[in-house]
Amino acid sequence: MPATTKRLMLYPDYGAPWGLWSGDAPIPEPGGWLPGPKNFGFSEELESALRTWLDQWQNNFAQSPQQEQHTWPRDFDVDAWTAEGDRLADMIETELLEFTVERGYLSHDRRGNWMLN
Known part of the structure; x- marks a missing residue:
């Protein structure tokens, strides 16, 4: 297995259609x-x-009715969304062995607040 030297951050954000951040894209x-x-x-x-995972973020967090302070809807399963993010990050690392995936999506807490590390 090659050493991981490249990084890709998985981080949904406004204006980032795929939530992928990297200066190391092969293409x-x-x-x-x-x-x-x-x-x-x-x-x-x-x-x-x-795409499905990012649509969930867009439809449940980014488009929240409280635009000043975005929040997850009370009935939205943030833990399941986070677990799916983990599964996607693992899939990316499996498909791109030379990449390490930074899990920026974990900066959302259950209340929808951004937590800066």
């Missing part, structure tokens, strides 16, 4: 903007699961 994004699954050669399964 650079034209113009140097944010990479997506095609830049890393993700499998269709991974790309589809990532």
